[in-house]
Amino acid sequence: MNQTPLELMEGLYCFPDACNVYVLRRGDCALAIDFGSGQWMDRLPAIGVKRLEHVILTHHHADQCAGLEGRDDWPFAIHAPNGERPFLSPEGIEAIRKRRLAANPFPPSYSLLDRGLTNVQYDLGPGSRELFWGPTRVRFIATPGHGPNALSAILDWQGKQIVFCGDAAHAGATVWRPYCLEWHHSHADGPLAAWEGVRNLASIAIDLLCPSHGPVVADHPRKMLAELAKKLMNLYEAKGNICPGEPDRYIPVETITPQIKKVLPSLYQYGMNGYLLLSKSGEGLVVDPQRNAHQWLEDLLDRLGRPRVTAAIASHYHCDHTDGFLLLKERGGARICLHPWLGEVLEDRRRYDLIWPPDIDVHADEILPERGEWRWNEYVFQVAPFPGQTRWHAAYQTTIDGQKVFFGGDSFQPCSRWNGTGGFCSINDSRFRDGYVSSAQLVLDWKPDLLCNGHGTVFRFRPSQFRKIQKWALKAEKAVLDLCPTGDLEKDYYIHHPGAPAPHPSRRDNKG
Numbered sequence: 001m002n003q004t005p006l007e008l009m010e011g012l013y014c015f016p017d018a019c020n021v022y023v024l025r026r027g028d029c030a031l032a033i034d035f036g037s038g039q040w041m042d043r044l045p046a047i048g049v050k051r052l053e054h055v056i057l058t059h060h061h062a063d064q065c066a067g068l069e070g071r072d073d074w075p076f077a078i079h080a081p082n083g084e085r086p087f088l089s090p091e092g093i094e095a096i097r098k099r100r101l102a103a104n105p106f107p108p109s110y111s112l113l114d115r116g117l118t119n120v121q122y123d124l125g126p127g128s129r130e131l132f133w134g135p136t137r138v139r140f141i142a143t144p145g146h147g148p149n150a151l152s153a154i155l156d157w158q159g160k161q162i163v164f165c166g167d168a169a170h171a172g173a174t175v176w177r178p179y180c181l182e183w184h185h186s187h188a189d190g191p192l193a194a195w196e197g198v199r200n201l202a203s204i205a206i207d208l209l210c211p212s213h214g215p216v217v218a219d220h221p222r223k224m225l226a227e228l229a230k231k232l233m234n235l236y237e238a239k240g241n242i243c244p245g246e247p248d249r250y251i252p253v254e255t256i257t258p259q260i261k262k263v264l265p266s267l268y269q270y271g272m273n274g275y276l277l278l279s280k281s282g283e284g285l286v287v288d289p290q291r292n293a294h295q296w297l298e299d300l301l302d303r304l305g306r307p308r309v310t311a312a313i314a315s316h317y318h319c320d321h322t323d324g325f326l327l328l329k330e331r332g333g334a335r336i337c338l339h340p341w342l343g344e345v346l347e348d349r350r351r352y353d354l355i356w357p358p359d360i361d362v363h364a365d366e367i368l369p370e371r372g373e374w375r376w377n378e379y380v381f382q383v384a385p386f387p388g389q390t391r392w393h394a395a396y397q398t399t400i401d402g403q404k405v406f407f408g409g410d411s412f413q414p415c416s417r418w419n420g421t422g423g424f425c426s427i428n429d430s431r432f433r434d435g436y437v438s439s440a441q442l443v444l445d446w447k448p449d450l451l452c453n454g455h456g457t458v459f460r461f462r463p464s465q466f467r468k469i470q471k472w473a474l475k476a477e478k479a480v481l482d483l484c485p486t487g488d489l490e491k492d493y494y495i496h497h498p499g500a501p502a503p504h505p506s507r508r509d510n511k512g
């Protein structure tokens with residue numbers, strides 16, 4: 001950092017910093033777009049600047065403005081997009097941090113400052129929220145993506161129309177840290193908003209496009225933006241249905257109460273995610289215990305003459321599938337039986353920065369085979385890793401009342417439920433080839449009669465659904481990869497869980 005600035009045009013400089021900081025000089029005064037670490041300010045006298053008058057932030061990410069923290073008497077005005085206050089102000093950041101500490105929900109931002117900024121004017125926006133710097137009129141277009149409020153700034157300089165697009169675009173028709181477009185694990189609002197912004201940007205005249213990372217684009221920037229808009233639309237499509245045209249194939253279940261369904265004589269579904277399997281021994285096994293559903297399980301056990309729940313397993317670590325384990329153990333003495341991949345995060349839920357872990361660590365009484373067989377009473381379960389919605393996911397299959405029943409959690413749903421999936425995203429470490437493709441293959445190999453998946457979805461298996469999913473996964477992987485500036489998913493997309501083991505079963509086996 002603190003390198004010599006590039007003079008892009010007379011009076012327009014780019015300082016490579018935590019992000020590119022663009023400085024416009026008029027006389028001995030200056031305006032900066034984004035701030036980075038602020039170390040570049042030492043170089044201002046060398047380019048003839050005595051007074052920095054304005055700093056414009058394109059969005060709230062820490063790499064744009066961390067150097068502004070810790071001081072509230074800067075001798076220049078700091079302007080940010082209207083709407084960024086919850087992400088930039090100390091109160092806003094504190095509120096987000098408290099929510100994350102309490103439950104670790106999907107993060108509202110991937111890059112927050114530590115403490116936040118005071119004395120920011122949230123006065124920039126599309127339309128008439130312009131900034132006048134002497135004769136220079138700075139206009140703004142909404143280019144969401146790196147957060148919902150990100151803006152691109154447009155101004156005239158030396159007879160040219162210059163656009164500072166923040167992280168809305170990166171050279172090569174890519175996006176810096178494309179996971180920032182994932183605002184939710186299953187909704188596609190981020191990619192759609194990003195597409196709309198880039199499409200709008202592509203329709204204005206641009207002589208020089210100045211992104212926050214990577215080189216400036218002077219060669220046909222509009223063409224590059226149009227290509228990027230297509231790629232963003234591909235990502236939006238990939239976030240759509242994973243098995244289009246497939247019937248849902250729900251099987252009829254008997255409603256005992258609104259919260260209790262009888263699936264088979266020995267299998268019940270209760271609450272949102274739970275299943276209760278009954279053994280001839282008079283014992284019960286729970287799949288995906290959720291604390292909020294425990295009352296419905298108690299109701300079901302009462303109706304069945306109080307069979308004793310002696311074991312519980314889970315499809316994946318998300319709290320709505322695991323936070324009932326301890327109640328089962330404490331109240332009924334159930335053994336907690338964890339797949340090793342789940343044990344890896346549930347035994348220390350703060351080990352990785354994961355979303356939606358249960359609010360308490362869960363210790364296994366028994367670790368299941370990573371891949372193999374496991375017996376509970378008369379039931380022999382096939383057990384295997386099942387990465388998809390999240391890497392830390394497992395699947396189980398056993399024969400119940402003459403039917404091969406697959407317990408598969410959240411990755412695969414009937415076509416009309418959430419686009420056929422619980423969604424993919426980087427922060428869940430969802431994998432394509434080593435996840436959706438291999439897990440769909442597992443279902444194809446095991447050929448269940450019915451799937452008892454998360455959120456009460458009980459449906460019949462047909463190979464066509466899972467073959468479509470495999471095709472979709474390869475397309476989805478390409479859609480993400482096409483947006484990566486380095487062409488490497490690990491460097492640009494999967495950066496949330498460094499140190500976590502490789503997801504593919506064979507790679508893990510090789511590691512020993």
Ligand SMILES: [Zn+2]
Pocket residue numbers: 059061146167180
């Ligand atoms: Zn950013």
Ligand SMILES: [Zn+2]
Pocket residue numbers: 316318389410422
């Ligand atoms: Zn889930």
